[in-house]
Amino acid sequence: xxxxxxxxxxxxxxxxxxxxxxxxxxxxxxxxxxxxxxxxxxxxxxxxxxxxxxxxxxxxxxxxxxxxxxxxxxxxxxxxxxxxxxxxxxxxxxxxxxxxxxxxxxxxxxxxxxxxxxxxxxxxxxxxxxxxxxxxxxxxxxxxxxxxxxxxxxxxxxxxxxxxxxxxxxxxxxxxxxxxxxxxxxxxxxxxxxxxxxxxxxxxxxxxxxxxxxxxxxxxxxxxxxxxxxxxxxxxxxxxxxxxxxxxxxxxxxxxxxxxxxxxxxxxxxxxxxxxxxxxxxxxxxxxxxx
Amino acid sequence: xxxxxxxxxxxxxxxxxxxxxxxxxxxxxxxxxxxxxxxxxxxxxxxxxxxxxxxxxxxxxxxxxxxxxxxxxxxxxxxxxxxxxxxxxxxxxxxxxxxxxxxxxxxxxxxxxxxxxxxxxxxxxxxxxxxxxxxxxxxxxxxxxxxxxxxxxxxxxxxxxxxxxxxxxxxxxxxxxxxxxxxxxxxxxxxxxxxxxxxxxxxxxxxxxxxxxxxxxxxxxxxxxxxxxxxxxxxxxxxxxxxxxxxxxxxxxxxxxxxxxxxxxxxxxxxxxxxxxxxxxxxxxxxxxxxxxxxxxxxxxxxxxxxxxxxxxxx
Numbered sequence: 001x002x003x004x005x006x007x008x009x010x011x012x013x014x015x016x017x018x019x020x021x022x023x024x025x026x027x028x029x030x031x032x033x034x035x036x037x038x039x040x041x042x043x044x045x046x047x048x049x050x051x052x053x054x055x056x057x058x059x060x061x062x063x064x065x066x067x068x069x070x071x072x073x074x075x076x077x078x079x080x081x082x083x084x085x086x087x088x089x090x091x092x093x094x095x096x097x098x099x100x101x102x103x104x105x106x107x108x109x110x111x112x113x114x115x116x117x118x119x120x121x122x123x124x125x126x127x128x129x130x131x132x133x134x135x136x137x138x139x140x141x142x143x144x145x146x147x148x149x150x151x152x153x154x155x156x157x158x159x160x161x162x163x164x165x166x167x168x169x170x171x172x173x174x175x176x177x178x179x180x181x182x183x184x185x186x187x188x189x190x191x192x193x194x195x196x197x198x199x200x201x202x203x204x205x206x207x208x209x210x211x212x213x214x215x216x217x218x219x220x221x222x223x224x225x226x227x228x229x230x231x232x233x234x235x236x237x238x239x240x241x242x243x244x245x246x247x248x249x250x251x252x253x254x255x256x257x258x259x260x261x262x263x264x265x266x267x268x269x270x271x272x273x274x275x276x277x278x279x280x281x282x283x284x285x286x287x288x289x290x291x
Numbered sequence: 292x293x294x295x296x297x298x299x300x301x302x303x304x305x306x307x308x309x310x311x312x313x314x315x316x317x318x319x320x321x322x323x324x325x326x327x328x329x330x331x332x333x334x335x336x337x338x339x340x341x342x343x344x345x346x347x348x349x350x351x352x353x354x355x356x357x358x359x360x361x362x363x364x365x366x367x368x369x370x371x372x373x374x375x376x377x378x379x380x381x382x383x384x385x386x387x388x389x390x391x392x393x394x395x396x397x398x399x400x401x402x403x404x405x406x407x408x409x410x411x412x413x414x415x416x417x418x419x420x421x422x423x424x425x426x427x428x429x430x431x432x433x434x435x436x437x438x439x440x441x442x443x444x445x446x447x448x449x450x451x452x453x454x455x456x457x458x459x460x461x462x463x464x465x466x467x468x469x470x471x472x473x474x475x476x477x478x479x480x481x482x483x484x485x486x487x488x489x490x491x492x493x494x495x496x497x498x499x500x501x502x503x504x505x506x507x508x509x510x511x512x513x514x515x516x517x518x519x520x521x522x523x524x525x526x527x528x529x530x531x532x533x534x535x536x537x538x539x540x541x542x543x544x545x546x547x548x549x550x551x552x553x554x555x556x557x558x559x560x561x562x563x564x565x566x567x568x569x570x571x572x573x574x575x576x577x578x579x580x581x582x583x584x585x586x587x588x589x590x591x592x593x594x595x596x597x598x599x600x601x602x603x604x605x606x
């Protein structure tokens with residue numbers, strides 16, 4: 001007992017290392033291995049020459065003997081991949097900013113202006129969050145076509161906010177609620193307008209919430225598939241997920257190397273962004289559920 | 292509230308109608324709501340209503356349809372592929388959600404232990420949820436390949452099987468394969484959100500239970516589960532919603548094959564409406580998903596109500 005670590009919490013020190021290894025580290029390690037394996041497999045296939053990829057007898061499938069950039073080269077120079085990447089960036093960034101702007105205004109109005117019926121509007125927006133894209137895409141396709149937006153970035157930029165705004169508004173309402181009323185009252189007495197209060201007090205104080213909502217919204221739009229698949233037809237207008245699935249498979253010929261390269265390079269930007277803002281991402285994800 | 296705001300605006304200075312309008316919270320509130328409401332009405336509420344209407348027409352791509360009442364639903368009710376997709380959707384949702392919950396809760400409990408590099412471990416665990424589903428599904432597609440599957444190769448080398456498993460060619464193999472891919476993607480979400488719930492449980496409860504001589508199992512049964520139940524209800528409702536309406540995984544890995552064995556209602560409606568051009572019929576299939584979704588939402592709503600009441604909160 002006297003050897004107990006001072007840092008230990010509760011009765012942790014009663015547990016020997018081998019026991020904790022079996023109870024915690026081993027299962028945790030196994031689960032993490034399973035969660036990460038597909039990424040390893042994706043990465044290894046990206047840099048593996050075709051000769052090794054389709055020959056498990058002579059080469060160990062888990063390793064690369066002669067790494068190659070051939071697949072990435074093919075992807076970048078023989079397909080429209082750079083355009084898909086560009087479209088994905090444009091669409092994700094624009095729809096995220098549009099949604100953030102609309103959501104900040106809406107959340108502020110619902111939480112702080114408390115106009116007549118704001119509670120009901122708030123609830124309606126939350127219900128909008130529960131409407132899945134897979135039941136909206138058919139009528140939306142008809143609308144997009146009528147508006148003449150079909151097969152263009154604008155079709156996606158305008159439709160992605162339908163699932164981003166409800167989410168961001170709901171999350172921001174939670175953040176705005178934590179800011180004390182007194183701050184706003186002081187500003188009102190000093191003669192500030194509502195817009196000044198929003199931009200000079202509420203927004204700076206809830207910056208973490210805005211970043212969380214923005215990061216999450218960005219990854220959601222980067223991942224979006226069904227709208228992009230339905231509303232876009234020409235290769236040069238596609239986003240990465242849609243382009244990879246539809247353009248890199250010629251009939252029965254799967255270009256596995258290029259497909260994997262697209263999967264890897266298409267994931268890297270989101271993962272980098274995520275790694276810088278993990279805390280914000282997690283708080284957006286859990287915040288939306290907890291409210 | 293509005294009554295309070297009016298006199299202030301009127302007395303402080305005699306200002307124009309325009310400035311006074313900006314002092315009124317109802318007017319200002321309405322102005323603030325314009326961007327969000329405009330987008331949501333045009334691209335969410337209107338399509339939702341249009342979807343109901345389309346489901347009752349024989350609309351084709353490129354042509355306005357006629358109203359045909361419930362004919363789409365009548366023909367669907369005689370369509371064995373539709374019923375197969377209903378079965379697949381329910382099987383997919385129930386199997387994947389149950390396992391996601393079990394593994395997710397277990398993983399959350401593991402992550403709640405004292406661990407070195409805890410935040411890095413948590414960040415890594417969440418990766419499958421962050422990476423675009425379609426792109427990770429491509430990796431699964433390759434893992435399930437009939438000739439070059441790494442799972443088959445390992446099992447073969449270990450002497451557990453004698454020939455390669457046909458993951459995506461056999462109906463039940465294909466169903467379990469896509470369920471496994473869905474579990475892989477969904478576990479991190481369940482685990483991390485439940486972990487957030489676990490961290491809000493006060494350690495003093497466990498200390499008190501320890502003093503009373505409670506076993507590990509008793510502490511889990513009588514403290515962890517009851518304290519976690521509100522968040523479990525919400526997380527699982529979201530998880531069920533996402534699984535039930537899943538499209539990306541199936542479309543990428545199997546496209547509904549082999550012989551429609553993995554078609555979900557969402558992929559079937561896409562196939563009928565967009566690939567086949569029968570917008571009306573596809574919309575009818577989408578509409579058939581709504582009763583299930585409403586059931587899930589009501590479950591969540593009452594789950595939330597109960598949690599608020601337990602915590603003594605308002606609203």
